[in-house]
Amino acid sequence: MEFPQLISFNRVSDERGELVFMEENSPIPFRIQRVYYIFNTLEGKPRGFHCHRHSEQVVICLRGQCRVVVDDGWQRKDVVLASPDQGVLIQGMLWREIHDLTADCLLLVLASETYDPTDYIYDYDDFISHARSQQG
Numbered sequence: 001m002e003f004p005q006l007i008s009f010n011r012v013s014d015e016r017g018e019l020v021f022m023e024e025n026s027p028i029p030f031r032i033q034r035v036y037y038i039f040n041t042l043e044g045k046p047r048g049f050h051c052h053r054h055s056e057q058v059v060i061c062l063r064g065q066c067r068v069v070v071d072d073g074w075q076r077k078d079v080v081l082a083s084p085d086q087g088v089l090i091q092g093m094l095w096r097e098i099h100d101l102t103a104d105c106l107l108l109v110l111a112s113e114t115y116d117p118t119d120y121i122y123d124y125d126d127f128i129s130h131a132r133s134q135q136g
């Protein structure tokens, strides 16, 4: 599967400003069961460094900028998020890291599952074994 997939949101612009909307299945390809956001970030403090066994996520940078690294166990790719009209879809067994967050960064994350600490894989070597056994 090609990754990371970027999702573009429609911008509705008028003389008052701009608006973006998203909902289950359009264009978010899953039922949204959890929303969280990250703010007051410190420059030089990366986040993430885990993989989810089941949860799918879309990460959107509403303000500021960051670089999302996505790794499928074979390749690492990165994408810079710097606009509120696009999000990165993290679906399947993918390791993610978020780097280069600017101090004004506001990150919105939409997730397909409620919070479950057992859904996380935090150990990179464990992730590699899981990812390679699924894909190999």
Ligand code: TYD
Pocket: 034, 036, 038, 047, 048, 049, 115
């Ligand atoms: P963490 O997973 O470390 O954030 P990131 O993926 O951005 O590095 O989450 C930080 C803390 O917040 C951690 O103690 C778990 C808690 N948390 C919840 O309780 N619910 C949630 O939905 C999320 C995402 C985190």
